[in-house]
Amino acid sequence: LFDTGRIIDNHIRLTTVAANVDWQFAKVWRLPGSAQHGWFSDGNERNVLNASVSVRLPVRRPRLSLTYFGRYLTYKDDDPEEQLSSGYFAPTSFFSNLLTLSVGDMFYHRKFYYSVDLTGGVQKFHRLLCTDDTDPDPTTCDPPFELHDPSSGSDTVFGYELLFGWNIHRNVVFETFYGRSDYAQQVASGFESHHWGYLFKFSF
Numbered sequence: 375l376f377d378t379g380r381i382i383d384n385h386i387r388l389t390t391v392a393a394n395v396d397w398q399f400a401k402v403w404r405l406p407g408s409a410q411h412g413w414f415s416d417g418n419e420r421n422v423l424n425a426s427v428s429v430r431l432p433v434r435r436p437r438l439s440l441t442y443f444g445r446y447l448t449y450k451d452d453d454p455e456e457q458l459s460s461g462y463f464a465p466t467s468f469f470s471n472l473l474t475l476s477v478g479d480m481f482y483h484r485k486f487y488y489s490v491d492l493t494g495g496v497q498k499f500h501r502l503l504c505t506d507d508t509d510p511d512p513t514t515c516d517p518p519f520e521l522h523d524p525s526s527g528s529d530t531v532f533g534y535e536l537l538f539g540w541n542i543h544r545n546v547v548f549e550t551f552y553g554r555s556d557y558a559q560q561v562a563s564g565f566e567s568h569h570w571g572y573l574f575k576f577s578f
Contacts, residue, residue: 532556
């Protein structure tokens with residue numbers, strides 16, 4: 375894992391075993407799903423369930439698709455000191471429902487192409503806090519206060535990703551992209567993230 379400096383410093387590694395299913399029918403519908411169990415090198419473990427359904431909308435141009443994605447996960451380790459020092463977001467439980475609209479097309483004789491993904495939804499999680507309302511920091515919780523894992527409530531999610539591509543040659547492609555999201559599972563550290571970059575693709 376390389377999402378945060380603390381993860382790199384702690385040499386956190388993740389080993390997983392997973393099962394996946396992907397069913398496509400009627401040419402425009404797709405139903406993927408997966409289950410995963412993971413072991414972190416710091417002794418933590420997690421279980422993940424993903425379910426999705428997508429449909430290609432009946433328009434010729436641009437390409438339009440709508441996707442629902444649901445995720446449920448739990449982490450074994452509920453030690454607040456280890457949660458905060460690990461460098462990755464590890465709630466006791468997490469549940470999300472997201473809906474993504476994807477738009478894409480090619481133009482100028484297929485020389486250029488683009489795609490836009492807009493995502494919205496809700497996420498809810500439980501995370502350890504101290505019952506002391508004046509100082510809920512779980513790492514400084516002392517009697518008579520105690521730790522509990524209240525629900526965050528339904529937190530709204532919004533994100534987008536923009537991509538532009540250029541078919542320079544039949545064997546060379548250039549792409550650039552930018553995205554932003556406040557989905558807590560977008561990166562290991564959790565919550566708001568921005569990502570951008572460019573790449574060249576070569577085929578032989």
